[in-house]
């Protein structure tokens with residue numbers, strides 16, 4: 095008899111997996127997931143037990159189906175399983191550690207040292223680490239692991255492994271997103287948005303009030319108490335502020351003749367409190383206080399705040415200013431329609447109904463993502479796509495065993511992460527497509543890390559099994575290096591061999607998706623007003639703005655008033671993925687929606703609101719806020735420069751980093767050395783590591799995950815540079831591993847010294863090379879950016895990797911030596927002691943300048 099899995103037997107016996115597992119446990123048979131295998135004796139026992147009542151109903155037991163299924167079983171009993179049927183089973187027995195034969199060990203031939211006086215120091219440590227801690231990324235914590243056991247945590251709505259990111263939080267806030275999809279922790283984001291800021295010293299004092307406020311704000315009863323507490327705090331702030339000599343030099347000098355001084359201390363609160371919101375413009379405050387704006391601005395200046403009449407100041411600052419005039423402020427947080435959206439009541443568990451899971455297909459280019467989706471849908475998308483490349487994100491639904499699955503037709507993980515960067519998390523399960531004949535490729539690794547960073551469980555589809563050189567075992571081996579261990583190897587990742595071409599294994603894949611989904615117990619409430627995420631949107635010439643949306647909760651109905659980002663409107667018509675008109679869209683259903691006022695953005699949350707007026711007013715407010723924010727400071731991004739400050743302020747508990755290097759050995763060495771810097775206060779988490787230039791995708795991942803990027807002997811490509819600047823991602827480039835580790839270490843302890851930072855002056859492309867005897871190689875170049883100067887440092891970049899760094903030997907325009915050549919001109923140059931320059935290389939000229947760092 096072939097060993098059976100729990101879910102197979104459950105199917106034969108026509109019983110739900112969960113219930114079956116419960117029954118088995120009651121029978122003393124210890125199984126934890128539908129994928130657990132059963133010993134023959136156990137199967138016999140179960141069948142016997144079941145036959146008792148089943149015999150009456152005439153139910154067959156082990157039929158032909160069981161045999162067929164049995165053929166693909168892996169022999170040998172696995173002592174533990176991947177799925178936990180209930181919350182009590184989270185603490186599973188750890189699975190067997192991954193096969194460790196495949197790790198690569200680094201660092202040979204440390205590249206030329208640039209800055210560090212003793213760079214080689216780092217080597218023994220790294221090598222040592224390699225011995226202790228083999229090349230596998232540390233197994234993720236059970237609860238946050240990448241494997242298929244994750245769905246217990248409701249991956250789409252609660253990415254436990256994702257601590258809050260300022261950006262997401264902000265995006266969520268701006269969109270009025272509900273607490274569920276992006277968990278919104280109590281962070282002081284608004285401080286950063288409110289310009290201007292109070293100097294640190296005052297802020298520290300007012301922070302007390304804020305902390306008090308945040309703590310107290312939740313409950314309604316506390317609201318009243320807060321008022322009393324606030325009075326006292328206010329006074330305290332004043333006293334402390336007034337007492338602070340440094341902050342008020344003008345006051346200190348104030349002898350008897352100076353006005354204002356007589357009012358304090360103590361400050362007498364004499365008038366009715368003035369009522370403001372969480373923030374107030376200087377003008378508004380002045381009006382409310384019946385003072386001139388100039389007075390207020392002056393006061394603010396004394397507090398070290400430079401503000402213009404139209405600028406907003408936060409309630410704490412306003413409180414301090416008002417107190418100086420003996421006035422009290424009362425903060426009334428008006429719950430506008432926007433806030434109400436996010437405050438919607440919890441669903442009654444009785445209203446919750448199962449919803450289909452939402453699946454994203456990811457993988458390396460040409461490994462067959464589109465073909466696989468195509469095979470699943472049994473249509474032929476590949477043939478219609480330009481050049482066979484997936485062109486857009488669509489969403490489709492299929493039905494298998496009477497259960498629906500929603501597929502997002504994502505061209506890889508980039509779009510997935512771009513959406514995530516906007517705060518949208520729609521995917522429940524990621525299918526990682528790996529071609530069996532090609533194995534794990536760079537984008538496979540990226541996809542793994544992107545899915546993992548989002549806390550989405552991964553099912554591996556080993557594709558192209560029909561090919562003669564298909565080698566699924568090699569794929570499985572390679573994946574162990576990235577922490578994905580096949581369940582038949584004792585790991586916890588579902589891996590299904592498939593062929594998009596012959597459709598082999600597709601049914602199994604769908605079955606596995608349903609199993610993972612079933613265990614995730616995905617539910618939504620179709621009775622409430624619809625909400626979800628915009629998957630894609632475009633302006634159609636005939637139909638106007640068209641948005642493909644995925645309903646995540648509630649029901650979207652034709653005629654509903656909706657708002658998505660800054661777009662609003664009334665749903666005029668809806669089409670399902672086949673273009674059929676529908677009147678209603680229930681949870682996990684993708685639909686095309688007509689009727690938006692403008693094209694919303696992919697990743698925007700949409701909400702159904704009670705009426706058109708509300709929709710319009712929310713959208714307009716958002717548009718205003720967006721405009722304002724564009725003027726304001728950028729998001730608080732993690733960066734090494736202010737890491738210590740952010741740690742102190744509790745904004746950062748984890749320093750996430752992406753490592754890109756010229757060779758895998760350096761990636762590993764850096765990863766291990768950096769992760770070892772973790773302290774109790776801050777954990778260093780390398781969310782992705784790879785070989786090659788820093789790409790736009792790396793930057794987007796860093797942006798979405800609030801990570802820094804460490805480049806070792808590599809450079810960002812042109813697009814990546816632009817995106818990094820726009821996204822304010824801290825990209826650190828090193829030539830010496832030791833320097834990178836030292837910098838991170840110093841940043842974590844607040845000791846990052848002022849240093850010389852490199853400034854890129856310009857870049858030139860090598861168009862032609864000439865070998866001249868006794869002189870060496872001369873490169874005929876075209877300056878593509880900035881300028882190349884004679885005394886600058888230069889590096890030679892080939893395919894994103896730094897192959898040489900040194901100085902110029904000569905720089906000429908025609909025959910003349912010149913001091914610099916600017917963009918758009920040609921030049922000839924030779925490098926000191928380097929003749930390996932080739933056509934197509936990029937010469938980057940740089941200089942170093944002193945950077946003053948703020949004391950943390």
Ligand SMILES: Nc1nc2c(ncn2[C@@H]2O[C@H](COP(=O)(O)OP(=O)(O)OP(=O)(O)O)[C@@H](O)[C@H]2O)c(=O)[nH]1
Pocket residue numbers: 457458459460461462463464465466476482483484505506557558559560561592593594595596
């Ligand atoms: N033999 C064989 N070929 C396959 C299979 N799946 C996909 N292919 C081929 O592999 C090539 C790439 O397939 P796509 O589906 O376009 O791959 P993709 O990952 O979607 O690629 P992009 O959209 O470019 O990212 C096509 O020529 C497919 O015909 C398979 O199971 N067997």
